[in-house]
Amino acid sequence: VYVLGKGLLCRMKVNFVEEPDTMMNDFREIAPTFVLFAPRVWEQIAADVRAAVMDASPLKQRLYHLGMSTGLAALEKGQHSSFANMLLFRALRDRLGFTRLRSAATGGAALGPDTFKFFRAMGVPLRTLYGQTELLGAYTLHPADKVDPDTTGVPMSEDIEIRIDQPDSQGIGEILVRHPNMFLGYYKAPEASAADVKDGWMHSGDAGYFNDHKQLVVIDRIKDLAETARGERFSPQYIENKLKFSPYIAEAVVLGAGREHLAAMICIRYSIISKWAEKNRIAFTTYSDLASRNEVYALLQKEVETVNAHLPAAQRIARFLLLYKELDADDGELTRTRKVRRSVINEKYADIIDGIYGGKPAIPVDTVIRFQDGTTQRIRTTLRVVDLGGHGPMAEAAE
Known part of the structure; x- marks a missing residue:
């Protein structure tokens, strides 16, 4: 388009x-x-x-x-x-x-x-667009004189209607949209069309709300919003974006749905950390080897603690580890726009996640990685889990 x-x-x-x-x-x-x-x-x-x-x-x-x-x-x-x-x-x-x-x-x-x-x-002059393909692409944009990085702006024209469906006590609900140029339905898929379009309104599947300036704030996919065992809601994507502002972090997956505390699996940005390691005379051979170095863990711990300092107490990361490989769209772990596929991550790394929340200080890994050219590599390593001072059952288990 x-x-x-x-x-x-x-x-x-x-x-x-x-x-x-x-x-x-x-x-x-x-x-x-x-x-x-x-x-x-x-x-x-x-x-x-x-x-x-x-x-x-x-x-x-x-x-x-x-x-x-x-x-x-x-x-x-x-x-x-x-x-x-x-x-x-x-x-x-x-x-x-x-x-x-x-x-x-x-x-x-x-x-x-x-x-x-x-x-x-x-x-x-950066501004944010928001929309869906079904609705002819983007339909909200920041006004030139009211750019707010926490929002996606306002409707581009008067004939675009946006409302929040079934908002909770904080005004957060599903974003519904309709306008004269939206699609008629999915090709030869009437059931899918009926599920997503009701009474002329397109159900986006995104959670959001309008702020005091009537700008739309998109939080996350509704299915990806999570709640801890203590009933505290959080957006994994929001915290992940905070982490990825660090030049040393390429990807991050924030965990915590149904758990006592939040944890994170982090992928190092190899191109930058390898340069940092060479500058600091730290010997390494592969991505996995570099990600397991104590000096790299110390570097990343500072980055996570910096992010924690700017988050509410309930949304701070209690434990983290550095993954032995980068997340890859070809492995189904990310979409082509680099969004985390949480269901795939939860299934593929279930043993590692259980180890994090089981209080283990180290998690052994013995797996095979398949590259795009068809070659494979066996990886045997140990992932160290860093405890940042969480409290409750998980911290007690770590002791």
Whole structure:
């Protein structure tokens, strides 16, 4: 729709990257005026910037942190810092290919507020789209003068109706939508159509609410919202996005449904941590070997504790471990837009999850990984579980 249809309607030139690995170089060469990236791409760009800063000289690192802190402070006041722009952002936008951007958007999944603010402070006019294919794509967008990273904006036109179905005491319920251009139903699937469209309203399957400024806040898929054994509701995706703002974390799966406390399985960002390990003279051979190093665990523990410090007590991670492999869409663990398939994770890593909540300090793993080219590798390792001071039955079991 966006590549072919939009190009034909607006008579605009459509460019394609030469190779996936050359995307950012091609992007800089093209310097587009509009860009729509999935959250995963924005997260990767932000992580690459922070990784490059790690390799910079101490002086450049100090200048970067000064410019970024100044820019974020100005953003909190609804302003842009000329000083930060001159010191850092103008050159950074040029390096990334953002020099001609007049509009930028993200959609398809939730983008963490920290990553969102990172780009807004840089001067990237980033806004959030929200919608579904059945409803002709996106139908909400941030107003240009009221961009809130915690929301998905307001309806794009007056004929788009959005309501919250069966809201709870906090106003949270299922998002229902209808407008004149929505689909007629699924092809040759009347039962599926009847299940998702009732009385002309499309049931999105997403949980959300309207904030005080009438902007739509999307929390998570209804089926993915979870509740601890103590009756405390939480959104795994929200906490995962907080964790993934760290340049060292590629993926995270937050657990805790029906449990006393929350826990996390974390995948390291190999490209960055391998560089960090080389810089700190830490020897390693493979991804699994690197993820098992005590120094890496210490590094990641600081990142998790930083996230915990900004979360309510009931949503803090009590235990975590580093997985022996990256989560992969080809293994069914992620969707193609990099969303976690929780049912697959819960089934595939059931023994590891049971070990985490069984209070084990270490979990042995003996498994075989199959690569895209058909080759296999046997992995035998031990996953260390870090206890961050949880309380209750789980912490007692760990003792």
